Amino acid sequence: MKIATYRELQSKEELLPLFQHAFWWPFNPTVFDRTIRADSRLKDSPVGYAALIDKQVAGFVGVMDIQTRTLHEAEETVGGIWGVVTHPVHARKGIFKALMQRSHDYFREQGYRFSFLYTSKILIAHAFYRKLGYNDTVVYSSAYKTIEDMKNAARKPGKRSKIDWDKLSELYTRVTGNSTGFVIRDKQYRRMLVTRKKIQPAKCIVTDKGYALLRENEGNTYVRELMALTREEINELILHVEEKTAKTVIDEKVVDKDTLSTYQSRGYKIMREGYDVLMSKQLSDATFTETYGHRFHATSVDSF
Ligand SMILES: CC(C)(COP(=O)(O)OP(=O)(O)OC[C@H]1O[C@@H](n2cnc3c(N)ncnc32)[C@H](O)[C@@H]1OP(=O)(O)O)[C@@H](O)C(=O)NCCC(=O)NCCS
DSSP, X not given: OEEEEXXXXXXXXXXXXXXXHHHOOOOOHHHHHHHHHHOTTTTTSOOEEEEEETTEEEXXXXXXXXXXXXXXXXXXXXXXXXXXXXXXGGTTSSHHHHHHHHXXXXXXXXXXXXXXXXXXXXXXXXXXXXXTTOEEEEEOEEEEEEOOOHHHHHSOOOOOOOOOHHHHHHHHHHHTTTOEESOOOOTTHHHHHHHTSOOOGGGOEEOSSEEEEEEEETTEEEEEEEEESSHHHHHHHHHHHHHHOSSEEEEEEEOSHHHHHHHHHTTXXXXXXXXXXXXXXXXXXXXXXXXXXXXXXXXXXXXX
């Protein structure tokens, strides 16, 4: 088995069936090249490592460089792992382990002290990550509500509107002021939200005291980020989201207690610490808690 970086791959198209089956992602190298250039977390990295057997891609592990804020207000770059998959024909031959090892080597070569990844507790991979030294860092609760309001369904979509990105950035900075974690966003981040995270500006809500980044699909609204300065505003935003929704409101990663209890008080079905999990692994002597404390912040749109 040989290991090549994503950038060295001759036939990137071979990743399409792997990504489609594992992540329902119809991978297109040309489109993805644009993402690489636009996403500061990818643009200077090897993008990922592919295992080659007989010159064919047998497995892949993606790598990113992510800016974080630590407890001491310092900016620190860490590693991010994404797109982990092995071709079924080559399962259980140690490909995943070898590619994870190569990724950790890259992070250490860069001087990174931590590696992060998103997974789900129901995936078999969760147990493999633990074996490699990853721990659960943020275990997300999720909230769901069935609306089925015929009036909402009949409502015509509003005129295309633009998000006030400056207002949104200001609110984001105020709400995350005391937090550590994935809270450093550059100017290109907003483009990534629209192109990669499929946020629909016309569907989003921005007020003086908070905002909700939303994605609508077949009458269902996915809350991808909800930030507010007060608890009352959290309630107002959720109410507003419900008024825009025909079928179901889904927030898969509720990031704080106030938002969770507001969903609960509005009759949402809550799945506590159930499905999605952010894991981290120490790559040096520094521990996670002494570096980030207990205020690590990461929302749905930060996932990779
Ligand atoms: C998770 C996945 C990448 C593992 O790939 P792999 O190349 O088969 O893994 P490896 O051969 O390196 O095995 C790693 C460890 O898992 C064990 N393992 C692998 N598949 C297993 C299985 N189906 N049942 C039990 N153990 C298994 C191996 O025995 C090994 O453990 P060991 O260190 O004790 O020997 C692969 O199953 C996959 O592509 N899954 C679907 C996509 C996915 O879930 N990706 C992760 C998203 S976060």
